[in-house]
Amino acid sequence: MKFTLVTLFITILFFGITVYVFLMTKWSTTLNFRPITRTTQLKYPSVTTELIKNNNSSINNWISNVTTEHIKNNNSGINSRISNVTTEHDKNNNFGINNLISKQNITDNFSLRTLIRIYQKDIQIEDMDLDQSNWIPLNKSTYHLPRQKNCAVVGNSGILRNSACGEDIDSNDFVFRCNVPDVDNYVKDVGHKTNVNIVFQTTMLELYDLCTNATLNESTLAERLNVLNGSIIWYPESFKSKIVTNETVKLVLKCIETKFNLQFQFAVSALGFTGNMRRLLNLKKPTTGMRAIVAALSLCEHVNVYGFYPYIFDQNGKNVSYHYYGPFFRLDSFDTSHNYSAEFHTLQTLDNRNVLRLFTNDCKH
């Protein structure tokens, strides 16, 4: 008797918890902000410029090596494109692409139908089906981008500061940018045309913080949001991530739409984009910018790449900041798992093979 009662009690308790958990996790049409459990923390450098300046040991081999070589030869200072600096690296390539790769290879491996799928303007954020486990082919709520002739992909490297590349960038038919950069204050250097903004996990979380944490209203991110207005926000990753879920993304979109009065369209990728890219380009953890470049290569006839640069000095030996906007941070002061060096060599290789054009100098013709 006692045993049965205990069993019954436990069963009811278990049932209750199950129903509760089900109800709490079930998506309802109202968007409720909830705390996110992070598996990775956002990390910002706490190093001052002075400290970095006086600390030679923090300079990685690859940086000092390549930079020294680079500056010594100072060939590329003359051209607007880096051409032969990488030949040696490319030959003994341990990191970048091992196989010959053509534009056709990339087009073949990333079909436009699966690469970027854009929700129609009239689809409400609440009604977007972000259930990737059950993706059906394009239908009337989504469409994919039409092909473009000339595209620019604009990375955020400090190499763009004082570059005067704005006009060159804007002369492209279609412009990709990454992770909500500051455009308004640097139009002369980076232009202002913005068709697609790739917003990746870390930035999604920053936007989430901006929406949920009133004390962050005045953060610089809030001031940069204008770049999103009128653009397509593309989230190029699976929602299976424990960090950023489909629910998080909806909340962020709804929030920036209403709280900051922004108009935009949202786009997602089919599953497999990242995996495909990792295999094809032999990069373990591609940056957001690299994703944009792959997208552009699939979409556009000609791809012009700006603002990608992994070194701490430019070709005249001047310091290069991690980003062209915001305070000065040296690239190697960041705790990052990206391999900027490998990516840059990949880009140089693609440049050498005329798959794309990589610009690392200023545009003062």
Ligand SMILES: *[C@@H]1O[C@H](CO)[C@@H](O)[C@H](O)[C@H]1NC(C)=O
């Ligand atoms: C850093 O290294 C350079 C070249 O090796 C040297 O000239 C400079 O004095 C060093 N700076 C410090 C603070 O050690």
Ligand SMILES: *[C@@H]1O[C@H](CO)[C@@H](O)[C@H](O)[C@H]1NC(C)=O
């Ligand atoms: C110099 O840089 C290294 C590597 O980033 C760091 O571990 C070390 O604490 C730094 N030293 C000083 C004096 O800042």
Ligand SMILES: *[C@@H]1O[C@H](CO)[C@@H](O)[C@H](O)[C@H]1NC(C)=O
């Ligand atoms: C630079 O590269 C050479 C070979 O290319 C290597 O022997 C050396 O250890 C590297 N690092 C530095 C700091 O010179």
Ligand SMILES: *[C@@H]1O[C@H](CO)[C@@H](O)[C@H](O)[C@H]1NC(C)=O
């Ligand atoms: C680049 O390298 C190739 C072969 O190594 C050479 O023929 C060409 O002249 C070089 N170009 C420049 C600009 O140095």
Ligand SMILES: *[C@@H]1O[C@H](CO)[C@@H](O)[C@H](O)[C@H]1NC(C)=O
């Ligand atoms: C690129 O395409 C060529 C010809 O279609 C093929 O032989 C080669 O294996 C491809 N390379 C990669 C990395 O897929």
Ligand SMILES: *[C@@H]1O[C@H](CO)[C@@H](O)[C@H](O)[C@H]1NC(C)=O
């Ligand atoms: C790229 O496409 C070719 C055929 O077009 C295919 O054989 C190859 O497996 C693809 N590679 C990747 C990494 O998807």
Ligand SMILES: *[C@@H]1O[C@H](CO)[C@@H](O)[C@H](O)[C@H]1NC(C)=O
């Ligand atoms: C279109 O696709 C979306 C998402 O893939 C789905 O939610 C919706 O039910 C589909 N609509 C039609 C009419 O098939």
Ligand SMILES: *[C@@H]1O[C@H](CO)[C@@H](O)[C@H](O)[C@H]1NC(C)=O
């Ligand atoms: C998120 O995706 C899961 C499956 O992966 C699905 O069950 C759920 O309905 C989706 N939620 C939203 C808000 O789209």
Ligand SMILES: *[C@@H]1O[C@H](CO)[C@@H](O)[C@H](O)[C@H]1NC(C)=O
């Ligand atoms: C909100 O932002 C401030 C300033 O960055 C921070 O100190 C605080 O912990 C944040 N609060 C929450 C709930 O994240």
Ligand SMILES: *[C@@H]1O[C@H](CO)[C@@H](O)[C@H](O)[C@H]1NC(C)=O
């Ligand atoms: C931040 O924005 C919220 C909502 O718009 C507002 O209620 C709050 O007062 C703002 N906080 C600051 C510090 O401006």
Ligand SMILES: *[C@@H]1O[C@H](CO)[C@@H](O)[C@H](O)[C@H]1NC(C)=O
């Ligand atoms: C975004 O663009 C729309 C349409 O051009 C405009 O009405 C709105 O004020 C803009 N929002 C911001 C924050 O500038």
Ligand SMILES: *[C@@H]1O[C@H](CO)[C@@H](O)[C@H](O)[C@H]1NC(C)=O
């Ligand atoms: C590289 O060349 C430019 C001119 O093309 C010159 O102004 C600059 O000082 C040179 N840099 C180095 C480190 O020699």
